[in-house]
Each structure stands twice: as C-alpha cells, then as structure tokens.
Amino acid sequence: MPQAPPAFLLPMTPSASTLVELRDVRFGYGERAILDGVSFTVPRGKVTALMGASGGGKTTVLRLIGGQVRAQRGEVLFDGQDIGRMNNEALYAARRRMGMLFQFGALFTDMSVFDNVAFPLREHTQLPAALVRDIVLMKLDAVGLRGARHLMPSEASGGMARRVALARAIALDPDLVMYDEPFAGLDPISLGTAARLIRQLNDTLGLTSVIVSHDLEETFRIADHVIILANGGIAAQGKPQDVRESTDPLVHQFVNALPEGPVHFHYPGVAVEEDFGNHAHGDRA
C-alpha cells in the first residue's frame, strides 16, 4: 500500500474563516518550555484577545506569528502557510500583511507624526509622494489625528502617541494587526478611546485583530474571541461571556483577578522555612 506523504508535504488550503492557526506548538527559550502543545485559531475579521498571567507566553505567541521566533514543534499557519517553514522572502511578504503595535508603540522621536506614519509606505512601496500623503492623511484621519500631523512625538500625549502608532501599523493595509498591551499606561478615558478605535478599525477596514492585554474589562468588552494561556497551554477559549462564566478554577481565578488559585503568586523556589535563618546554603542573596 502506498504510504501517505508526511503531513508537512500536504498542500495547505487557506481557510475562509481562519486567518491564523497554531497547531500543537512548542516553544521555549533554552530548555524551559514556555508554550507546549498550544493549538488555537484566530477567526478572520474578528477581534481576538490573548490573555493570561504575566510571563505566560502571550508576547511569544505574537513573535511566533510574526516569525521573529520559530516553533520548535508544531505549526504556525498564517493564511494557510506555515510561518516556521518560510524562507526570508516569503516571511517578509507575510510580515507586510501584518501590522504590529508593540508595547507603548515606540514612535521615531526625531520624525513628525506625518513622517512616522509615512515611514512604512516609503520603506516598502514605490508610491509617489502625493499618494503617500493621501494615504497618511487617511490613516491619521481614521485615528482622529489628521490635524496633528505636524506635531513631533514629544508634543503628543501618551494616548495620542498610541493612536499615531496605530495609524502607522495600518499604513500598509494589513490583513492582521497585532497589539501588545495597547492599553498599558493609559488613563481610563484614553483607554476607552483606544479600545473603541481598535474595534472600529477592525470592522471598518476589514482587519483581523489580535490583542494581548491585561485589561480584563475593556478587552472582554471589545473582543469576539478570548484565548487564555496558562501553564504553557490553553486554559480556555471562546466567546468572552463563555470564558467569563467558566467554572475551570484557573480561568475563574484569572477572570476574577484572584490572588490565589492554581496560578501561584510565588515564583517556584525552596520552602520559606528552608530559606530564612538557614545560612548553610551559602546564598549571598
């Protein structure tokens, strides 16, 4: 009997409803696995929130999708193609379809708001200056900052800077936008504005959004799909309401922000009675 070809040789057909899929992914820095056996899908056209305790590997998932790191096992599919098996050319092409907004969305401080948003267009396209100008103004308009184009980043508030970074992230009309902690450090009003903007841009521009955030309330409000990472795997995924009502102890601890539960407050170490008053270990710290 002829043997079936190995799974990775089978052609992958992009799914109409899924833009990103992780299948049984393992990844660790060094020996320690940060993610082990992680599988989930990011539905096309929706806002997906990736949540979980600090250090649980959320940013690492974004880096796997962006191809900054490669899975040590399993597959990370973007529109049906395995990011981990792409050559540099294919990877750059895939990345051009992704907008990334990392923590505090660092702007180039020596460039105006306009030039910050124009940067990816000038860098990655041959568009004439007049068209670049129109696109930049359109993107700035989408985030409510067309009038602020001449400002330097130092003249913008934290919330405004975040919106400029967002305009820059969508400059090349990506299919996917990934946000790492888009609400960190924002006051409640700017936070609400940023959240609504993410939702609105997702829907009006036909994007797919992935948000890594610790802000439960705001994130649950705007997300269609929530994935909770814990202990290297997926603790829960589904509609925000379903996840909120989960009876799983770990998910319950997380969505109710309880200090104790399956996720421990203490970093693993020797027992407290072994550590205090015992100088035999010879620890200096």
Ligand SMILES: Nc1ncnc2c1ncn2[C@@H]1O[C@H](COP(=O)(O)OP(=O)(O)OP(=O)(O)O)[C@@H](O)[C@H]1O
């Ligand atoms: N470049 C690196 N080298 C070694 N370890 C790393 C590196 N980057 C991250 N880690 C470790 O990997 C784990 C997961 O990090 P990651 O940033 O993905 O978590 P996170 O869920 O995004 O955390 P947070 O919510 O605090 O941002 C952490 O324990 C972190 O210390």
